[in-house]
Amino acid sequence: MEKKFNIKRISATNVKAAEICRIMDEAGIGFVPVDNHCWAEAFPYRPKMEVRMVHNGAQLLINYRVTEETVRAVAPHDDGNVWEDSCCELFLSPVADGTYYNMECNAAGTMLIGFGPKREGRERAPQEVLDKVDRWSSLGRTPFDNIEGEQTWQLCLAVPTEAYYHHHLESFAGLQVKGNVYKCGDKLPHPHFLSLYPIDLPKPDFHRPNFFGSVVFEK
Template sequence: MPKALNIKKISAASVEAAEICRIMDEAHIEFVQVDNHCWAADFPYKPKFEVRMAHNGSQLLINYRVTEECVRAVAPHDDGNVWEDSCCELFLSPVADGTYYNMECNAAGTMLIGFGPSREGRERAQQDVLDKVQRWSSMGREPFDNIEGERTWQLCLAVPVEAYYRHNLKSFDGLHVKGNVYKCGDMLPHPHFLSLFPIDLPKPDFHRPDFFGDVVFE
């Protein structure tokens, strides 16, 4: 387990989501293994999940890479039940005020953003906020049902500071914050739950900022 998730600053400006893999390769940004196998006794299947991130001040660039035995992206539109699909998630508290954002995106780039202090009563971001997040998926952008057979797929997000819409962030520069990275698939043939920083609870719950780890932006 890393002591912190360190996010390097790169010079590329106004990055398109489809360019993220190339830009990170050129900047030698390495993938980090997300391999805390949460609740393994009840959910023994463990896909391979990796993430790498960078930022350019105005955008957080995320590249998820997943190898799993079945890929699913059924949610028909943003703000749907994407956590039931093959889903990659970043939970982040950009300001130490007791709130956090959950940014959840399935294998087709369909996403939701929630905000609040806890699991209950979360506020969902409006479509104009979601539209600010550029997305690219190696699986395409159209919904699809279960695709069986092990495969590796990638998902890239270009997230502007404006996506953290309840805080007036000017830049990602120098932020030292709290967060966690997750992979789930609640309705897949073999549901699973992975996290970057471990969660010590008896049953699945990602909405636990008390288990967030350090996220350090250069």
């Protein structure tokens, strides 16, 4: 049977990112491990990453939890190279039309959203779209260079339907779509690549929707 990532619907509305951990705790939402250690031979370091998500129709609420030996978040502004930092990513195809969105956010809440059918020629979301995503990080929102020594940090995103700006989604409710969740850090002392659904390729490449798995939003 195909593995599915199920996203429960909650009643809370107009949720701020700083409230997400409490709301999910109160709703009894557990974390799911993001534990496919991609390209382990070339990149043997393996941090710990978990994710949990809920939605309220109008918002997708995401909570990432990471334990790693070095944390980095130097990207100075949105739409920068956040994948080079300690970065959590959700790739999602909300409509089965051959396109997908890559939503990538570093440990300081600096993010980018890309759109298109493949890795090449992706369109970056304008700042007014990025500003619609409320963000909270346990490490604060100010960029920082390497913090050494193992620690656990959390990142929360309150993502409105408008963030998927090419598709004018009315609601997340009932969507049965494809996607994947990733953790990377291309310029950390020990680069690494983790995924929710496995990727069977010889070299690192998250932009492969043919390896996306099922993501089901409760009605």
